[in-house]
Structure formats: structure tokens, C-alpha cells
Amino acid sequence: MNNNAFTNGIRFIVLVLAQVLICNHIHFLGFISPYIYVLFILLYPLKNENRALFLFLSFLMGLSVDFFSDSGGINAAASLCIAYIRPVVLRFSFGSAYEYQTLKISNTNLGQRFTYLSIMILTHHLILFWLEIFSFTHIFTTLKKALLSGAFTLLLCFLFIPLFRTKNQ
Amino acid sequence: MQNIINFFLKNRYFFLFLVLLILSLFFTIRSHSYHKSKFINSANWVTGGLYETANGISGYFGLKKYNRQLVEENRRLRNLLFNRKHSYPDSIPDDSLLLHRPAVSDSTLLSQVNDSMVPQTRSYVIRNASVIKNSYHSLKNYLTIDKGKSDSISQDMGVITSNGIVGIIDNTSGHYATVQSVLNTLTRINAQLKKTNHFGTLKWNGVSENIVQLIDISRIAPIQEGDTIITGGMSTIFPKGIPIGTIKNYALDSSENYYIINVELFNDMTNLGHVYIIENTNKDEILELEQSVNE
Numbered sequence: 001m002n003n004n005a006f007t008n009g010i011r012f013i014v015l016v017l018a019q020v021l022i023c024n025h026i027h028f029l030g031f032i033s034p035y036i037y038v039l040f041i042l043l044y045p046l047k048n049e050n051r052a053l054f055l056f057l058s059f060l061m062g063l064s065v066d067f068f069s070d071s072g073g074i075n076a077a078a079s080l081c082i083a084y085i086r087p088v089v090l091r092f093s094f095g096s097a098y099e100y101q102t103l104k105i106s107n108t109n110l111g112q113r114f115t116y117l118s119i120m121i122l123t124h125h126l127i128l129f130w131l132e133i134f135s136f137t138h139i140f141t142t143l144k145k146a147l148l149s150g151a152f153t154l155l156l157c158f159l160f161i162p163l164f165r166t167k168n169q
Numbered sequence: 170m171q172n173i174i175n176f177f178l179k180n181r182y183f184f185l186f187l188v189l190l191i192l193s194l195f196f197t198i199r200s201h202s203y204h205k206s207k208f209i210n211s212a213n214w215v216t217g218g219l220y221e222t223a224n225g226i227s228g229y230f231g232l233k234k235y236n237r238q239l240v241e242e243n244r245r246l247r248n249l250l251f252n253r254k255h256s257y258p259d260s261i262p263d264d265s266l267l268l269h270r271p272a273v274s275d276s277t278l279l280s281q282v283n284d285s286m287v288p289q290t291r292s293y294v295i296r297n298a299s300v301i302k303n304s305y306h307s308l309k310n311y312l313t314i315d316k317g318k319s320d321s322i323s324q325d326m327g328v329i330t331s332n333g334i335v336g337i338i339d340n341t342s343g344h345y346a347t348v349q350s351v352l353n354t355l356t357r358i359n360a361q362l363k364k365t366n367h368f369g370t371l372k373w374n375g376v377s378e379n380i381v382q383l384i385d386i387s388r389i390a391p392i393q394e395g396d397t398i399i400t401g402g403m404s405t406i407f408p409k410g411i412p413i414g415t416i417k418n419y420a421l422d423s424s425e426n427y428y429i430i431n432v433e434l435f436n437d438m439t440n441l442g443h444v445y446i447i448e449n450t451n452k453d454e455i456l457e458l459e460q461s462v463n464e
Contacts, residue, residue: 072200073193
């Protein structure tokens, strides 16, 4: 438990730093930026999760990124929303493995993992970009940005997930 | 009563979610209005300190380019200095450079120059700072600089480089400040044509990071592609005559009375190192006067 909290704390700090110092400077083709910090929410331990703490930490994660990028509360809102819908998406993507609490993200098969990651990332990006622009007049720009940035984030998540695998489990 | 408590307990996660969501939306909506992002901004010591450290490392890679810019600017300033009719003492107060009026506050310097040439007060004070965080890809871009309240920086001062305008100081903390960039859809800056005095408002449509829009220029103004746009003297933020950019193309708006002009910025907003901050020392007086007229 203690070890788990420590790992999560380190992960939190590393992901915030990676986001604000590296990913915020990536603008592929001018508008595609990855939001790698969502990995914290995606990979938050499933076992005996304290849901209130998880919601709060996700909110805090988004807010930290907001502080650095002067963006009000858009990252906080988007992170909070995907943290809230995570159990539903987990049940939908992994089915019975999630119900019996035997699930580890790093051990799942590629198709299920793809479903889980893409639903979560796409939801996050849609909320994020919509809140950033804050109007329905630019709906196609928002959709285009969310889809392309989402694909980029998804690719990076697939590459980074093996790095976060803990050895003793 | 018991039922109500049970209801809350059963849905406690939903209520926590709701409270946090409302909080984040509150921050978002605050940030959409001018000068309201009081809490969430990168001018605090944690974010400012981190950006400063990171900038200290990455700054080494641009030293050659900065040196070239500084040499170029020195050359230009020397050119101005040598071509003046009256030669002034060659020491300029170190942290403040004088703009427009060759005014000197120091009494020993004052005695050496012709009194009738020099007004007794200086209207603009210039300070320098480094950009420690730049952004140009969202719709509302903010920069962070490494000077703050303790360096006498306060809200609504203008920020420029040797090439042209950058933005307006937004929030300040002890040692850092955020700058609302010209590449921010909330920014409005008074601007005019260099060759005539037709003025309008400079804003950004969020599309391209080197093109801004000048609106409300009357259709009788003689404009041509390539004309220079400078700041107008009507705001208390920027002095008149700071270069902004050149006209790329123009069209009439839907009412056919005003031009919408695309202005190509002189400044490369994606590549900012050192900036100057302009303080208008007469600002309070001007605002007070305008206030009394409105009442």
C-alpha cells in the first residue's frame, strides 16, 4: 500500500514534468500536441481503489498542467470527467476480468487495451478542446484537433505503457 | 431525513465529481474574461521557478543567435546616438532606457544638457526581462517572464522586443509575470497606419501565428499592401510608433465601411528571448482625467 502510494506520487510528478517541459512544446504539423499526462488516470491502480481519492488526484493532475499552461481549468475538467467514467469504460472494454478484480492493464490483449485507451483518450481530448475554444461555431476544428491529437496521444501511450510496468506484480 | 442522508451517501462520488467539475468550469470561465485568471496562472514561484530552470538550460543553445540580435540592436542604437544634433553624456541609467523624449531624471546629467530641449519628466520607463515560457499554439496564448512585482512590473504594461510588440502584462507575482500575447483572441491593441493617422483595433483570429488582424480602419484610408502598421498613441499601454508589422492583404467587412487588414508581424512570436517592458509613468494621470470626463 505504502509502496503503491509512493510509485503513484513519483508517476504523478514525472508525468506533469514530461507534459509541461516536453509535450507542450510538440506541435506536429502545427496543431497536433500529445497529452501524455492522461496516462496517470489510465494506469491508476485498479485494486482496492479509493474512488474519492482517485477523482481528487485526477482533478489535481489536470489542475497542475493548467497552472503551467495558463489555461484556466480545461485540463482539470477533462481529467476529472474521464476519471469519473473510467469504471464504465473498464467494464465495457474488459468485461469479466474487471468484475473479478484480476485485471492488470499491462497483461491485457491488444484489442481490449486499444478499446479502453481510445475511448478514454478521445473523451478527454473532445472535452479539452471544446472547453478551450468554448463555442460550437468551430465544431469541425475542434473535432479535427481532438481526433488527430488523440491519435498521437494514443500512439505515445502504447509506447509508454511498458515503461510503467511494475516488476514485482 | 434519513433518506436524504442515504441518498447523499449513495451518490457521494457523483457529488464529489460535480463539485470538482463546477470548480474547474469556474476556473475555465474566469480565464475566458480579460484579467480574471487570478488563481490559475504560471506566474507563481513553483511554475515560474521550474520554467526558469528549464529555460536556463535550453537558453544555452540560443546564445549565438541572441548575441547577433544584441549586436544588431546596438548598431542601430549607436547609429541613432551618433546622428543626433546634440550630444548627450554617454551614460544612460543602467536599467532604464529613455524613449521618445530625451529626458533625464538625474540632476547632474540635467545640468550638462540644454534645459530648454529637455522636458523635466520622462513619460516612459523601459525595463528588460527574459521570456521563460512561450506559447503560440492555443487560442489564448500567455508568456511568462522572469521579472515581477519586486522589479516594479505591474498589470497593463506593454511588452515589446527590438522588432515590435509582444503583448501586455497580465498577472504578476513576486518575481514572475505572465504576458497576454498579441496572439490571444482576447487581446485588443490600438494601432494605426504609419503614413497617415487612420487608426483601428488590432486583434487575432487564432489562425496563423504570424498574421494578426487590424479592424475598424475606415474605407477612405489610403492603404496598400506592404504598408507599415505601428501602435497608435491612444492607449496608455504602448507609446505611439512602436512597429507592429506590414499589410499582407485586406478586404472590406460585411458592412463595407471598414477594412479588415491582415498584418504580418515583424516579430517572430515563436522565437522570443529577451523583451522590454514599457511603463507609462503618466498612466494614472491620464486615466484619472478620462474618468472625470466620463462622469
